[in-house]
Amino acid sequence: DVKVTQSSRYLVKRTGEKVFLECVQDMDHENMFWYRQDPGLGLRLIYFSYDVKMKEKGDIPEGYSVSREKKERFSLILESASTNQTSMYLCASSYGGGEETQYFGPGTRLLVL
Amino acid sequence: ILNVEQSPQSLHVQEGDSTNFTCSFPSSNFYALHWYRWETAKSPEALFVMTLNGDEKKKGRISATLNTKEGYSYLYIKGSQPEDSATYLCAFLHNSGNTPLVFGKGTRLSVIA
Numbered sequence: 001d002v003k004v005t006q007s008s009r010y011l012v013k014r015t016g017e018k019v020f021l022e023c024v025q026d027m028d029h030e031n032m033f034w035y036r037q038d039p040g041l042g043l044r045l046i047y048f049s050y051d052v053k054m055k056e057k058g059d060i061p062e063g064y065s066v067s068r069e070k071k072e073r074f075s076l077i078l079e080s081a082s083t084n085q086t087s088m089y090l091c092a093s094s095y096g097g098g099e100e101t102q103y104f105g106p107g108t109r110l111l112v113l
Numbered sequence: 114i115l116n117v118e119q120s121p122q123s124l125h126v127q128e129g130d131s132t133n134f135t136c137s138f139p140s141s142n143f144y145a146l147h148w149y150r151w152e153t154a155k156s157p158e159a160l161f162v163m164t165l166n167g168d169e170k171k172k173g174r175i176s177a178t179l180n181t182k183e184g185y186s187y188l189y190i191k192g193s194q195p196e197d198s199a200t201y202l203c204a205f206l207h208n209s210g211n212t213p214l215v216f217g218k219g220t221r222l223s224v225i226a
Contacts, residue, residue, distance in 0.1 A: 004156075033213060042218030043157075043202065058213070090156070100206060101147065102214060104156035 003027070004105040006091050012111045019078040021108050023091030029103075030096040032074035034058075034066065036087040037107075043090065049074055050096065081112045115139055117205045119217035126193050127225055133189045134220040136203030140184035144208035148177055148188055151219070152199040160188075160201075193224040 007022035023032065033048040035058075045058030047066040055066050063085060067075040074093075078085055088109050092102040118137040126132045138146060145164045151157040161170045166181040174191045190197055200221045204214040 031213075040218070043216045045213060045216075048213050092157075100145070100214065101159045101162055102149075102157075102204075104158075106156050 004091060004093055004103050006089075006105040006108050008108050009106060010109050010111075012113065013078075013081050014113050015082060017078075017081050017112075019081050019110070019112075021076040021078075021089055021091075021110070023074045023076070023093075023105055024072050025074075025093040025103070026072065027093070027095075027103070028071065029093035030071070031094045031100065032068065033092040033094075033102065034064075034074065034076045035090045035092065036060070037090060038087050046076065046089075081110075083112050086110060086112045115205060115207060115212075115215045117203060117215050117217040119201075119203055119220050121220060122218070123221040123223070125223045125225060128194060130193050130224075131189065131191045132193055132222065133187050134201065134222075136186045136188070136217055138184050138186070138203070138205040138215075139207075140182060142208045143181045143184075143205075145206040146179055146181075146186050147204040147206065147214060148186070149202040149204065150199045151202060157202060188220075190222070193222075195224045195226050198222055198224045 004025045034046040035043045049068045065077045090107045091105040094100040094102045148160040149157040161177045163179040168179045176189045179186045200219040202219045204216045
């Protein structure tokens with residue numbers, strides 16, 4: 001079974017802190033994605049990556065950056081956390097090159113105070 | 114901007130009722146249509162990936178149909194059970210080869226025992 005893990009289930013940070021959310025997948029997937037989910041807004045794509053050291057902006061990249069130094073790991077970075085970044089963050093991965101079923105991690109619920 | 118619409122936004126049904134909901138997507142440049150189920154406190158899980166016009170897929174009491182010419186897919190649940198309570202997401206994959214899945218906002222189903 002594909003396994004996508006995220007470093008924390010719950011996280012509380014203060015405004016202005018630098019926040020790292022880590023995602024690891026164990027199925028050698030090329031593609032990895034970061035989403036945030038807010039009530040009434042569905043899943044919104046922040047950044048994605050189709051290969052190591054590659055990154056593409058999604059629909060809402062402002063205030064975020066990402067890093068993909070290894071194929072299995074995709075990190076989401078909040079350079080200076082703000083209260084409007086309080087949300088549920090979901091990581092996903094997919095094999096790519098075809099129908100691209102995405103496999104999701106358990107999510108990290110981030111609260112920025 | 115690719116737009117994926119789902120309706121209704123939410124619905125409540127009695128246990129044993131059958132129900133269905135709709136996903137609308139662009140009818141041009143179609144590659145695939147995904148359905149995911151997202152239960153509370155869990156990760157979204159893929160239900161179906163559909164690629165052919167007229168395709169119908171089934172998993173237990175859940176089935177889905179696809180009309181790529183008019184840009185819609187229906188998800189049906191026969192004899193709803195409380196464990197079917199979840200948010201059902203559809204996602205459209207463009208045939209450009211370099212754009213990720215575009216998710217709808219989901220239909221939140223509550224099955225009342």
